Each structure stands twice: as C-alpha cells, then as structure tokens.
Amino acid sequence: AEYDVAEKMAKLMLYVFIALLAASLIMGAPDKSTKCGRHGDPCVSNSQCCSGIQCHRFANRCQVIITEAELMAQREKILGRRGKDY
Secondary structure (H helix, E strand, C coil): CHHHHHHHHHHHHHHHHHHHHHHHHHHHCCCCCCCCECCCCECCCHHHECCCEEECCCCCEEEECCCHHHHHHHHHHHHCCCCCCC
C-alpha cells in the first residue's frame, strides 16, 4: 500500500513537471505580433527595425543608435571630467 502512494506521487510530480515545462516553452516563444526587428535581428533596411534602432549596412543586423552626446555623457560619468582628450 505504501508503494502505491509513492508511485502515484511520482506520477503526479512527473505530470506537474511536464506541465511546467510546456508552459515555460510556450511563454518563452517569440511574439509574432511585433513586426519590427529588435537588436540583433537580421535586416536589409531601417524600416525593418524598431524605432530607435537602425539597420547596420555591413552586418545587416538591427543595432541601437548611440549618439556622440550620449557617449560623452557616459564618459563624463566614468572618468569624472568633461570634453575630449584628443
């Protein structure tokens, strides 16, 4: 009788594991409703990438646009000084 309970519990845990695995695979699947390419997605033109992202003409991948002003602001945060050194 004890083994029946253990077998039923093992079978139940197996079903729970399979259900959780299926749910995580379904939730992790990419969303087909977004028509624009995210960072790293293949592209041919800027229109295929989401806003704020451009298509890199040599790599043919969507990439984030970083302006010189943003670079200088981050440089100032890191180094603690303003302006160019070159």
